[in-house]
Amino acid sequence: MTPPDLSAWAAGSADTPFVHERAGGSPGPQVLVTALVHGNEISGAIAAGELLASGWRPVSGRVTVAFCNTEAFSRFDAQVPDASRFVDEDMNRVWSPDRLDGGGTSVELARARALRPFVDRCTHLLDLHSMHEPCAPLLITGTLPRNIAFAHGLRSAGRIVIDRGHADGTRMRDYEGGPAGGGRIALLLEAGQHLAPGAAVVARDTLARFLVAAGSCAVDGVPQGWLQPAAPAAAPVVVTHQVVARGMDFRFLGCFSGGEVIARAGTAIAMNCGEPVLTPYDDCVLVMPSLRQLRAGVTTVRLGHAAQMD
Numbered sequence: 678m679t680p681p682d683l684s685a686w687a688a689g690s691a692d693t694p695f696v697h698e699r700a701g702g703s704p705g706p707q708v709l710v711t712a713l714v715h716g717n718e719i720s721g722a723i724a725a726g727e728l729l730a731s732g733w734r735p736v737s738g739r740v741t742v743a744f745c746n747t748e749a750f751s752r753f754d755a756q757v758p759d760a761s762r763f764v765d766e767d768m769n770r771v772w773s774p775d776r777l778d779g780g781g782t783s784v785e786l787a788r789a790r791a792l793r794p795f796v797d798r799c800t801h802l803l804d805l806h807s808m809h810e811p812c813a814p815l816l817i818t819g820t821l822p823r824n825i826a827f828a829h830g831l832r833s834a835g836r837i838v839i840d841r842g843h844a845d846g847t848r849m850r851d852y853e854g855g856p857a858g859g860g861r862i863a864l865l866l867e868a869g870q871h872l873a874p875g876a877a878v879v880a881r882d883t884l885a886r887f888l889v890a891a892g893s894c895a896v897d898g899v900p901q902g903w904l905q906p907a908a909p910a911a912a913p914v915v916v917t918h919q920v921v922a923r924g925m926d927f928r929f930l931g932c933f934s935g936g937e938v939i940a941r942a943g944t945a946i947a948m949n950c951g952e953p954v955l956t957p958y959d960d961c962v963l964v965m966p967s968l969r970q971l972r973a974g975v976t977t978v979r980l981g982h983a984a985q986m987d
């Protein structure tokens with residue numbers, strides 16, 4: 678995939694660059710679709726840009742599309758795609774009141790502060806991402822039952838991952854500020870590998886399903902060709918552990934791409950600076966194994982187990 682040309686969206690319709698609003702004819706959900714929170718994750722920007730370019734409008738409520746870290750995206754180089762993930766810091770770790778209201782300065786904090794009013798007011802947030810490795814798609818819900826139930830109803834290709842976020846900062850999905858914060862539906866899609874064409878297919882399908890489920894439009898009102906066959910219902914994965922590299926001497930003891938189920942508790946799956954990483958229970962599921970960003974303190978894989986849905 679080649680990165681999309683977003684120049685048509687630079688002048689934002691809401692007086693904020695790269696933010697565009699589409700209003701329907703009746704009151705309804707306030708949907709926010711975010712892409713490029715990480716500047717190298719282009720599948721979400723492709724889907725969001727196509728939605729705007731198609732002239733699509735919601736029947737009810739308002740849909741706002743925001744291309745987030747456009748400064749990092751503007752430096753995208755297909756030869757070193759990981760280099761444009763961010764400029765100063767990870768934009769998906771700054772969404773806590775102490776960071777947003779604090780005195781810190783960075784390209785990402787400035788942009789997050791500009792985008793914050795749009796997040797504050799939205800009743801439904803879909804944050805579009807992709808992954809370093811060729812992993813199957815994931816739909817990350819956090820731990821609130823309303824988000825898990827909403828994600829379960831979508832039947833998108835993304836396997837539901839229930840997690841508590843990151844120790845090293847708050848994601849946009851985990852931000853609960855603003856008047857709509859207490860009841861907001863907020864999901865994060867990991868659509869597949871960053872540059873895989875399939876990631877754009879998953880991003881379009883999930884976005885279409887999200888708009889229908891939110892009540893923005895009917896199922897026949899989404900852009901033509903976006904909906905894929907409904908995915909079979911799979912048990913969500915509850916993340917219980919994050920494996921953090923102690924240093925650069927970290928390696929997996931298998932060729933893992935995510936979704937593997939390790940049958941026996943106590944199975945070594947990696948070596949972390951000389952120490953084996955053991956599965957904590959039977960039927961342990963590996964979530965997003967990756968060594969791309971390897972350094973001390975980085976999460977290399979999450980461990981979880983299948984959950985029962987009511």
Ligand SMILES: [Zn+2]
Nearest residue numbers: 715718806807
């Ligand atoms: Zn991302």
